[in-house]
Amino acid sequence: MGGMEDPDLAHRWFPICNRDDLQAMHIVETELLGREIVVWRGSGGGVNVWANRCPHRGMRLSVGAILGGELRCAYHGYRYAEGSGMCTSVPAQPGRTPPRSLCVSIYPVFEAGNLIWTRLAGEDPSGPAPPLLAHDCTPLYGLAVRSPAIDVGAFLARYRFRPSAALAAAETADELCTTSQIDAYSFQSVAQKGSITSEVRFFLQPVDAQCAFVHGILCGESAAQSLIPALRHHAERLARLRDACERNGRNL
Amino acid sequence: MITLYDYELSGNCYKVRLLLALLAVPHSLHPIDFYPGREHHSDWFLALNPRGQLPVLKDDGYMLHDAQAILVYLASRYDTAGRWYPIAEPALLGSITSWLLFAEAITSTASAARLHDGFFYDIDIARCRDGAHRLFRILDQHLWFSERTASGWLCASAHPTIADIAVFPYVQLSEEGGIARRDYPAVRRWLDRVKMLPGFVTMPGILHVPSRA
Numbered sequence: 001m002g003g004m005e006d007p008d009l010a011h012r013w014f015p016i017c018n019r020d021d022l023q024a025m026h027i028v029e030t031e032l033l034g035r036e037i038v039v040w041r042g043s044g045g046g047v048n049v050w051a052n053r054c055p056h057r058g059m060r061l062s063v064g065a066i067l068g069g070e071l072r073c074a075y076h077g078y079r080y081a082e083g084s085g086m087c088t089s090v091p092a093q094p095g096r097t098p099p100r101s102l103c104v105s106i107y108p109v110f111e112a113g114n115l116i117w118t119r120l121a122g123e124d125p126s127g128p129a130p131p132l133l134a135h136d137c138t139p140l141y142g143l144a145v146r147s148p149a150i151d152v153g154a155f156l157a158r159y160r161f162r163p164s165a166a167l168a169a170a171e172t173a174d175e176l177c178t179t180s181q182i183d184a185y186s187f188q189s190v191a192q193k194g195s196i197t198s199e200v201r202f203f204l205q206p207v208d209a210q211c212a213f214v215h216g217i218l219c220g221e222s223a224a225q226s227l228i229p230a231l232r233h234h235a236e237r238l239a240r241l242r243d244a245c246e247r248n249g250r251n252l
Numbered sequence: 253m254i255t256l257y258d259y260e261l262s263g264n265c266y267k268v269r270l271l272l273a274l275l276a277v278p279h280s281l282h283p284i285d286f287y288p289g290r291e292h293h294s295d296w297f298l299a300l301n302p303r304g305q306l307p308v309l310k311d312d313g314y315m316l317h318d319a320q321a322i323l324v325y326l327a328s329r330y331d332t333a334g335r336w337y338p339i340a341e342p343a344l345l346g347s348i349t350s351w352l353l354f355a356e357a358i359t360s361t362a363s364a365a366r367l368h369d370g371f372f373y374d375i376d377i378a379r380c381r382d383g384a385h386r387l388f389r390i391l392d393q394h395l396w397f398s399e400r401t402a403s404g405w406l407c408a409s410a411h412p413t414i415a416d417i418a419v420f421p422y423v424q425l426s427e428e429g430g431i432a433r434r435d436y437p438a439v440r441r442w443l444d445r446v447k448m449l450p451g452f453v454t455m456p457g458i459l460h461v462p463s464r465a
Contacts, residue, residue: 020399021437025461026444029434065462074459141396143389144435211435228401235393 007121009033013130014185015115015203015215018139022047022116027071029062032120034208037107038062039116042069042082049118050085051105054078061104071104080104113137113217115203131186133201133217138227140200140216141235145242147249149185149204149212155245156202156214157181161237163191163198164221164230200234214238254279257300257308259286261370263363263421264319265307266455271323271417273453277330287371320352323414335411347407351415355422357387363422365429377430384431388439391423396438404445412449420446424458 010033017028017039028039029052036052038061050071052060059075066072070079070088077091078098085104090096110117113133121127145152160177172193179189187202198221205213216234221227254272258265258281272279284306285291293304301308301317308317309325316322327337338344361383367373368380395404402408406415424443426433433440446452447461454460 017437021441023441023444025448026441028437029440030437031434063459067462141393142437143393207434213435228397231400232397235397239393 009206010121011119011124011127012185013110013117013119013128014205015117016049016205017116018142018215019111019114019116020139025066027062027064027066029060030205030213031207031211032118033206035120036060036062037118038071040066040071040082042066042071044069044082046083047109047111047116048082048085049107049109049116050080051107053105055087055102055104078102113201114139115215115217131203134220137201137217137219138221138231140218140231141238142213142215143235143238143242144207144211144213145245146211147245148209149206151249152204152212152214152245153181153184153187155241155248156187156204159187159189159202159237159241161189161191161198161200161234163193163196164218164226164233165196165198166191166193167226167229167233198230214242253312255282255310256280257282257284257297257306257310259284259292259306261456262286262306263366263425263455264305264359266458267319267417267421268307268309268322268326269455270421270453271326271336271414274417274449274451275326275330275336276451277326320355320418323352323418327414335409336414336417338409338413341409344407344409344413348413348415351406351413352418354387354391355415355418358384358419358422361387362426362429362431365431366422366425367429369429380429381431384426384429388423388426388431388433388436391419392436392438395442399438399441404442406442412446416442416446421455421458428457 014032016030016032021028022041030037038050038052040048052062054061054073056078057075059073061071061073063074064072069082072079078087079089081088085106087098087102090098107118108123110130112130114137117130157179159179175193177191179187181187185204189200191198199219201217203215207213256268256279291297292306298304307319309322316325361380364375365377365380368375368377398404403410405412407413444461452460
């Protein structure tokens, strides 16, 4: 979709998936600001964020396959190397070196908070830096909201949740939760009960003009036994938030 | 010998072919001209299945219609290891049946949208697509948690079950009905897991995930 070519947004880092989403042989498919992208990890181990478009005939690369360190287009079998995005092989012309101009559009990759980040403007040392996030955080169940990112942000600013360690007991009046908006696309939410606290961060991925994906991370909690109830708690609260936001915008 | 009354482009026929392939059960196919011939409404076919629906299975003298019922029968009879439909595990059987009904809901939304777009059926397309998206949201969240608490299949077992086979086809074919899966990353991972099962077979519109060059 068009209408999202704000140059400032192209220079900003946005999360596009979880690290956990990059499973063997699996090509992650998403959109950022209306541009279709794929995210994949080849045998070299690095993360690739590419335009979802074969430079040969425009086929979606997400329909293709990961073969070792290469992505193979499903249409004519052209192969592109991880890292550079350069074409390595054209099956119809065996023995010939593909032209250097035959190259997938690639985007920079940054890993923070167990999320994969990119920016559409490419490498830009003078642009805004990606956020610094600790590694000891757990991705929440993320979901798409069929509303513009700015509207989703307005609802996220009212996010309320309960501390993970308090979930086993009924809610009491002394529980507090505050959410602060760091900027248009990021939020910090802290829940407290006595000396117990939990913190989550949310980052919005503006998918296109009509949809935003909410990426959440639970900060500094890794106790496995309390993790799943906390993840379910946030999934439930986020789904409620999504439904309210969409009802407000009369979408879906 | 098993005979499957089959239409190549039907997801409900395909799920039976898929399970037969995964179980390596020999069978023959009897092609039905569903479109444009409407052979499933012919007198001779209505004698096999009065509801005029595909697929129909014939195993020696035994006749059975309804895709989900056929999966139950085939897994119970031919999966000697009892992994696809574990008849000794009540909780699993309950979950499997629940997902078989979910597959029927997928058929009446995502598959109906595909009938509208590809086979020119007169159907409320907006309603079908909205309904499919609601179901896909439920599926996506369920599978995300299954990846963390179980093995990433629909039911909480180490091995996939017929629930996965029943739900898979019309989710994988949803784009033919104008239902994008962009917003369902956990669903997309699960679809790839199904496609990587040993013995997996394809149908028009469904590619496999190559495990080697």
